[in-house]
Amino acid sequence: MKIGVIGTGMVGKTLATKFAELGYQVLLANSRGTEAVARSIEGSIASITPSETSDAMGCDVVFLSIPWTGVKDLLETETPQQGRILVDTTNIFLTYPPNATIDDLKGGSGSETIAELAPHARVVKAFNTLPFNTMFAPTPPKMRRVLFVAGDNESVISTVASLISELDLQPVMLGSLATAGRQMELGGALSALELLAPVKGD
Numbered sequence: 169m170k171i172g173v174i175g176t177g178m179v180g181k182t183l184a185t186k187f188a189e190l191g192y193q194v195l196l197a198n199s200r201g202t203e204a205v206a207r208s209i210e211g212s213i214a215s216i217t218p219s220e221t222s223d224a225m226g227c228d229v230v231f232l233s234i235p236w237t238g239v240k241d242l243l244e245t246e247t248p249q250q251g252r253i254l255v256d257t258t259n260i261f262l263t264y265p266p267n268a269t270i271d272d273l274k275g276g277s278g279s280e281t282i283a284e285l286a287p288h289a290r291v292v293k294a295f296n297t298l299p300f301n302t303m304f305a306p307t308p309p310k311m312r313r314v315l316f317v318a319g320d321n322e323s324v325i326s327t328v329a330s331l332i333s334e335l336d337l338q339p340v341m342l343g344s345l346a347t348a349g350r351q352m353e354l355g356g357a358l359s360a361l362e363l364l365a366p367v368k369g370d
């Protein structure tokens with residue numbers, strides 16, 4: 169399975185590094201081209217391929233890890249190819265804390281908007297409900313941190329849940345983007361909710 173990651177901030181670089189360390193072929197992109205991507209991962213020993221966004225969009229699973237304000241422009245230019253899985257890690261900030269403002273989607277969610285903008289992709293919402301330094305912080309022995317996954321296709325949710333498990337997180341598979349996805353959105357019941365689950369079998 170080839171993994172594309174779009175965004176070289178905290179989220180994109182963390183996911184790219186962790187999946188590369190697991191042995192996946194990872195293509196990492198930002199808006200400034202391959203040299204800028206290579207600079208952003210200078211010093212990393214993980215085997216990550218700096219790419220253009222169009223190449224990252226061609227991967228089997230694509231993580232969209234850019235600011236919400238750039239999503240519409242990007243997806244109006246380039247979208248994943250037919251059947252690819254697009255994992256939406258974004259939060260719908262218009263401006264970030266401490267002066268945060270949140271987009272008004274009139275009861276909809278960012279992932280539903282993304283699914284409309286990328287109609288050929290199968291969109292999943294994950295990795296957005298906790299800050300990354302919390303998500304990957306150490307846990308007590310035999311415990312894993314819970315990560316929610318929402319989407320409109322059960323097998324696609326399962327594929328992403330398997331990837332989450334490989335990162336030593338505990339996936340909790342939820343329902344559709346319109347129900348669960350909205351609860352994972354900023355201000356929703358699952359946003360910022362940190363849970364730990366015992367490792368199965370222990």
Ligand SMILES: NC(=O)c1ccc[n+]([C@@H]2O[C@H](COP(=O)([O-])OP(=O)(O)OC[C@H]3O[C@@H](n4cnc5c(N)ncnc54)[C@H](OP(=O)(O)O)[C@@H]3O)[C@@H](O)[C@H]2O)c1
Pocket residue numbers: 174175176177178179180197198199200204221232233234235236238242257258259260261295296297298299300301
């Ligand atoms: N940080 C967290 O702990 C956290 C946790 C959960 C969810 N999130 C969400 O995940 C997303 C990414 O967060 P982050 O903290 O990693 O953001 P960030 O530090 O602001 O990094 C965003 C990255 O996206 C790239 N980018 C911006 N526009 C782009 C475009 N049109 N095409 C390709 N790349 C583009 C930027 O690079 P260039 O400007 O060089 O292109 C930058 O590398 C955000 O939506 C955020 O709300 C963040």
